[in-house]
Amino acid sequence: MPYFDAASSVPLHPVARQALVAALDEGWADPARLHREGRRARMLLDAARETAAEAVGCRPDELVFTPSGARALHIGIAGALAGRRRVGRGLVVSAVEHSAVLHAAAAHLDAGGTVSEVAVDRSGRVTPSGYEAALEEDTALACLQSANHEVGTEQPVTEVARLCAGAGVPLLVDAAQSLAWGPVEGDWSMLAGSAHKWGGPAGVGLLAVRKGVRFAPPPPADERESGRSAGFENIPAIVAAAASLRAVRAEADAAAARLRAVIDRVRARVPELVPDVEVVGDPVRRLPHLVTFSCLYVDGEALLHALDRAGFSVSSGSSCTSSTLTPSHVLRAMGVLSEGNIRVSLTPGAGAPGSAASVEEDVEHFLTVLPEAVRGVREQLGAPRAPGEPRRPVPPSADLTVDALGTLCPVPVIELAKVIHEVPVGGVITVLADDEAARLDIPAWCEMRGQEYLGAEGTSFRVRRRA
């Protein structure tokens, strides 16, 4: 039963498990106490901090542990904004940051601050010049992920950090997805990570704040972790997090080379095996273990369930697969197809957990299962067949309206595809659709099919037949 959702959470690394269990007996006491149990706990905590700091590339006294990566980001953003309040209230983020960053940005906006969102290209990457343009006199903080969690694209952190340093603006790097693979290069000011993304236990995030960065931890005050992260320290988990980060790093280069080849194969084979697929994200400057693709005329949740029944655990950025009914903000910002979206992310390490096979065998098996799974979902949805199938004769009348109001992704696109050949070349189809995903998927379909997207007005989308 191969698990292909490592970007959500990685199963516990054997070293993490071992360290966690070992530390349960020594690390339960309050490290602030002066008695021997407290001193023992403090020693474990100090040692874990040194190990983690070395892997991150900072001084131990620059690094604190938080209860999660989300908290590290929340505290980091709030602390830097408060620390530089006199400079101004400007916050710069990329459009494809993790939701923890974007929610912190929304909270900052609600509190009267300003937020600039730096756009990305179709591969999901920002440009350094995009950041340069966004930095203003009153910019207190800029945030940029090291690599994207949904499509794997690596960001130009070194260049952006240089620009930020030049402008005197601290740069907070969300390194959650990349920390397993290596330290973040460049002159960053702050860095956040999350242990369960590298094979450490849940319950541990880390936040590094370089000396010299003005930082005022968000209230309420608390003495733990240099006043930067409230609450009793979770020492056994912290010990396990630090030990596993070191272990994962020792294996990183070999794992990256191996998984990069496997993912390259997925990127090449999926479009050959499955018609009407868009593989998204940068093909080269990307995380080694992750690939994302979207399938036209497919309901992401249905495909996810079909793959789950076939034994493959993947995730999806399609709408309907989360509680929000909106497609992933990352796919939206990239302007790529969101329907039938599937992310495959492999666990660094030999085979996928729970699988007796190697990751290469698991992925080959996945490639044999995927086409059938997609075909099944398309059939159920009544999706149009391949372009070759016989078409009804085109009537002389030019324009046509399709009412897809009240239907959800991918139905509006399917309805559009069904009738596109019922108007003559040059004719216009108006699709009425109120599903959020239509705004993304109708233009994406047009691009994939060589049709002309004329734009939308409210719930009315206009497409001119070109082919």
Next chain:
Amino acid sequence: MPYFDAASSVPLHPVARQALVAALDEGWADPARLHREGRRARMLLDAARETAAEAVGCRPDELVFTPSGARALHIGIAGALAGRRRVGRGLVVSAVEHSAVLHAAAAHLDAGGTVSEVAVDRSGRVTPSGYEAALEEDTALACLQSANHEVGTEQPVTEVARLCAGAGVPLLVDAAQSLAWGPVEGDWSMLAGSAHKWGGPAGVGLLAVRKGVRFAPPPPADERESGRSAGFENIPAIVAAAASLRAVRAEADAAAARLRAVIDRVRARVPELVPDVEVVGDPVRRLPHLVTFSCLYVDGEALLHALDRAGFSVSSGSSCTSSTLTPSHVLRAMGVLSEGNIRVSLTPGAGAPGSAASVEEDVEHFLTVLPEAVRGVREQLGAPRAPGEPRRPVPPSADLTVDALGTLCPVPVIELAKVIHEVPVGGVITVLADDEAARLDIPAWCEMRGQEYLGAEGTSFRVRRRA
């Protein structure tokens, strides 16, 4: 090596350890994901929530897990204050709440809110009428601990909850110290707890918010835990927390009866064995496992180290034993002696961890070690001997000034005690002292010695000899 600091942190209960290790294999995935690993994690989380809710006495959908007890309090207080912002910005707390509550209150004050602190008597207990008087038209929230973490005194939660309900004000109960012993009675609105205080793992707090309580979680938004606690759920630890709470509860009555008798013996024997001791906290309406006493003419940190060398791990609310150099706010609010303060808190369960002996044997051993440890510290400090020792003849001059500026607790009191018999009855001694603890310890000494405390002005404390 007996561990007597259970009120700081309890070693992992065997059930917690077992559940934690078992859940490591099943509980690492993202419970928000639809694949089988995600569903498995979600089932574990749901089951743990039901178990914890039953122990707390609320519905599962009223309870969320947080990364710590401190976070549960911070989120609970901020959420209730924001949810009832239209009512007003008044917050009522007792003077002896945990610092997490008092720091949240300070943050609320800084943000423009108002805070009323309800005083306690010398046993550390609030009166219901104290809360009644504090509730105003604009009171958004009241907070009261179920029992005090430093002196063990139980608070009149049921009565205060009734008054709050009558006034339409939600009551948040900090149940961190009592949850191991049983559910909190009464019509409370919100409740916070911390797993490592009952033998669960670190990294888990809980927050219950009854249906109908207006609650607006503090930003940034996050979908986890009903939007009330940001960050990836620490499911193995949550499973262990819930399982151990149930296990601890099953043993609670027997453990309470046993430890209550042991603590009663400490309360009775310490004043017999050690001269000039004040046992503080309510002798009857108290936590079963905890006792606190203060020793005149003793440096708390030195005594703690002496006991640690003798193999006993205790904690102290004296100044100099934390980074703050101020005595515990609890002892200050009670107006009791703070010097030479020692808290003994026993682990519910057979013997103290690490000890081959029973808790009864460990405590008997402690009672034989304590007098010598106190004597040693007093000797080092040059404390006055017992009242019986020969005194110098009293000179005719009446008043006297002792300069103890720059010295730390317990030196100012020792200096005062050394000279009290050098003035005639009715004469006045002025002690110059700038240590924070003097404000507490000089009046407490006067009360213990039957001398008259005339008051303080700046760093000048005046005492009239009466005996």
